[in-house]
Amino acid sequence: xxxxxxxxxxxxVQEGDSAVIKCTYSDSASNYFPWYKQELGKGPQLIIDIRSxxxxxxDQRIAVxxxxxxxxxxxxxxxxxxxxxxxxxxxxxxxxxTLTFGKGTMLLVSP
Amino acid sequence: DTEVTQTPKHLVMGMTNKKSLKCEQHxxxxxxxxxxxxxxxxxxxxxxxxxxKLSINESVPSRxxxxxxxxxxxxxxxxxxxxxxxxxxxxxxSQVRGSVYEQYFGPGTRLxxx
Numbered sequence: 001x002x003x004x005x006x007x008x009x010x011x012x013v014q015e016g017d018s019a020v021i022k023c024t025y026s027d028s029a030s031n032y033f034p035w036y037k038q039e040l041g042k043g044p045q046l047i048i049d050i051r052s053x054x055x056x057x058x059d060q061r062i063a064v065x066x067x068x069x070x071x072x073x074x075x076x077x078x079x080x081x082x083x084x085x086x087x088x089x090x091x092x093x094x095x096x097x098t099l100t101f102g103k104g105t106m107l108l109v110s111p
Numbered sequence: 112d113t114e115v116t117q118t119p120k121h122l123v124m125g126m127t128n129k130k131s132l133k134c135e136q137h138x139x140x141x142x143x144x145x146x147x148x149x150x151x152x153x154x155x156x157x158x159x160x161x162x163x164k165l166s167i168n169e170s171v172p173s174r175x176x177x178x179x180x181x182x183x184x185x186x187x188x189x190x191x192x193x194x195x196x197x198x199x200x201x202x203x204x205s206q207v208r209g210s211v212y213e214q215y216f217g218p219g220t221r222l223x224x225x
Contacts, residue, residue, distance in 0.1 A: 034213065043201050043216040044154065046113075089153050098144075098167065099214060101153035 002027040004092050006102025014110055019080050021105045023090035024072040030094040033073045035064060038087045038104075048075070080109045113138065115217035117202050123223045126192060132220045134185040134202030140215075142208035143185040145177060146201040148219070154201055160185060161208040192224045 003026040013019050025033075031052035036044035050057045050064045050073065057064050063076040077084055090102040115136045124130050134143065141162050146154035159167035160179040168177075174196075176188040185202055199221055205214040 032212075036216070041221075043115075043117075043199075043218045046213055046215060049213060087151075097209075098156055098159060104151070104153055 002030060002092055002094050002097070002100040004090060004100050004102040006090050006105060008105060009103065010106045010108070012108045012110065013080050015080060015082060017080055017109075019077045019084070019107055019109075021075045021088055021090070021107070022072060023074070023092075023102050024070075025092040025100075026071065027092070027094045028068075028071065030092040032093040033064070033066060034091050034093075034099070035075050036089045036091065038089065040086075044089060077107075080107075082109050082111050085109045113213075113215045115202055115204055115215050117200075117217040117220050119220060120218070121221045121223075123225060124189065124192065125225055126194070128192075129188070129190045131189065132187040132200055132202075132222075134187075134217055135183055136204040136215075136217075137183055138204065138206075138215070139182075140204035140206050141182060142205045142212075143179060144203040144205075144214070145185070145187050146203060146216075148199040148201055154216075158187075159208060166208065189222075192222075194224050197222055197224045 006023045034049035037047045038044045061078045066073040087104045089104050091099040118133045143160045145157040148154045157171045158177045163179045174191050178186040199219045201219045202217040206212040
């Protein structure tokens with residue numbers, strides 16, 4: 001089955017800095033890669049996703065890149081703000097399967 | 112609208128109680144999911160319903176019993192739970208089961224078993 005590794009487990013940045021979270025996957029058949037943001041006491045919120053036929057996708061301050069050859073994908077947050085502080089999960093989906101999640105990254109943005 | 116609603120928000124139950132968690136979506140999605148999430152861990156899949164039929168049961172103990180009464184509703188019936196079942200229970204839905212369709216989560220039910 002699919003295995004997703006996520007790094008780092010914690011990330012502390014100053015407000016205005018950029019933050020990068022990286023994930024690798026094992027199943028070359030995986031073709032859908034969502035990112036979720038989970039604030040304390042809330043459910044995971046889908047913030048951006050990418051499909052295997054695309055190399056990069058942007059949505060305002062958030063971008064995701066995918067390298068199919070290396071089997072890794074990354075989340076980039078620019079101009080971080082305190083409200084970006086949360087746990088971020090990457091995930092991968094292969095064929096008619098279910099989502100496999102990474103272990104999560106706790107992002108702390110200090111004012 | 113990408114809203115999945117769950118009730119109740121919080122639930123405290125004894126080990127001999129019977130309770131139910133409810134989930135609802137009105138996005139026309141035909142795949143619905145139950146996940147269990149422990150603190151500082153990713154969501155862990157429990158059940159998947161596809162077109163109102165149970166398609167995946169991830170070896171979940173029988174004290175958890177899912178039900179999908181119609182395409183918008185998903186229930187999780189709880190009976191004789193153990194303290195280690197205390198967790199955040201998340202419902203999610205997607206257009207259909209499978210790849211390239213976004214999966215949206217509800218806010219969860221925080222369950223405490225005493």
